[in-house]
Amino acid sequence: MSTVLVEELQQREFPNRDTETRTSAADVSRLFFNRELSLLEFHARVLEEAFDSSNPLLERLKFLAIFASNLDEFFMIRVFRIERRVEQEIAALSPDGLSPAGQLTEIRRRLLPLIAEQSQCLTNAIFPQLKKAGIELATYESLTQHEKEGLKDFFLEEVFPV
Numbered sequence: 001m002s003t004v005l006v007e008e009l010q011q012r013e014f015p016n017r018d019t020e021t022r023t024s025a026a027d028v029s030r031l032f033f034n035r036e037l038s039l040l041e042f043h044a045r046v047l048e049e050a051f052d053s054s055n056p057l058l059e060r061l062k063f064l065a066i067f068a069s070n071l072d073e074f075f076m077i078r079v080f081r082i083e084r085r086v087e088q089e090i091a092a093l094s095p096d097g098l099s100p101a102g103q104l105t106e107i108r109r110r111l112l113p114l115i116a117e118q119s120q121c122l123t124n125a126i127f128p129q130l131k132k133a134g135i136e137l138a139t140y141e142s143l144t145q146h147e148k149e150g151l152k153d154f155f156l157e158e159v160f161p162v
Contacts, residue, residue, distance in 0.1 A: 032095040036078050036103055040110050043070050047114060050121050057129050064122055071111075079107065 049055060050063035085092075085100040093099055098106065130136065140148070 032097075034094055034096040034098055034103065034106070036074075036082070037096075037106060037110065039074065039078065040107065040114070043067055043074065044110075044114055046070065047118055047121075050118070051125070057126070057133065060121075061126055061130070064118060064126065067114075067118055071115075079104070082107075 046063055047067045050060045050067065052060070055063070082100050082103050086104065091099060094103060127137070140151075143151070
């Protein structure tokens with residue numbers, strides 16, 4: 001250890017446990033991020049990539065699909081677990097101080113705008129640009145019999161076996 005570091009450690013004053021007041025649970029909870037809400041923030045960043053017009057169009061569509069897939073998993077695993085705690089009346093707080101019911105409320109508050117943004121991006125940005133590029137969604141009913149048979153064959157040979 002260098003002499004400079006040793007001197008610095010000797011000069012530093014450390015808090016005296018006897019004279020310092022204990023930190024309250026509320027103060028400690030501010031030191032932690034809620035893992036579910038933090039994951040939602042990550043998903044929001046994925047969604048932001050779909051809005052970035054510097055990304056290629058099909059990549060933007062992929063980001064929307066990734067966002068949707070991530071939310072499916074989020075609900076199947078994370079939200080389900082929290083809902084089960086609410087149903088079982090488990091009142092244990094998360095490290096950031098939220099109750100299970102409080103977590104669900106906060107998830108809903110943060111998620112509803114993200115889902116609206118996803119829909120807006122797909123409807124108002126991605127679909128019109130796909131149409132300009134010659135890619136259009138069609139209903140099954142609007143397809144010819146030949147196209148329907150081709151889709152059926154494709155599904156049975158390529159999709160269903162997976």
